[in-house]
């Protein structure tokens with residue numbers, strides 16, 4: 001079963017949007033398997049955003065993601081990465097469609113509310129940065145037969 005990392009970014013925490021963002025992903029049917037409020041330190045931010053280390057916006061991105069508390073979550077389910085990316089909307093809120101999290105809740109590229117892993121491989125790497133295996137829960141939901149087509 002695929003997993004993906006979600007970060008409710010510092011702007012969304014300050015704006016009181018934690019519940020709104022998590023609820024939109026919960027409503028897809030994906031299962032929440034880990035959740036915590038945390039502050040990301042600069043070293044961890046560098047590790048997480050290592051693919052952007054040479055980009056001009058890197059320092060600004062690190063300053064922003066370390067600027068206040070974030071909510072870290074792991075969601076699980078078939079195609080979890082793609083389902084969350086679709087629910088998030090495009091990286092730049094100018095391009096994210098209405099109905100998506102960024103399309104509805106953001107207007108700036110550098111204050112775009114949410115991070116979601118961009119591939120199953122990134123998800124595995126990113127989840128291991130923020131969560132130990134014992135923080136990721138395994139449990140059944142009675143409603144799963146109404147969400148997952150398992151035949």
Ligand code: IDP
Nearest residue numbers: 057061090091092109110111112114115116118
């Ligand atoms: P993603 O968050 O949609 O996966 P990435 O390309 O991985 O997008 O970029 C990570 C984050 O860096 C974005 O969410 C955005 O906040 C920021 N970012 C990306 N490109 C730019 C840019 O050109 N200028 C400023 N910030 C950027």
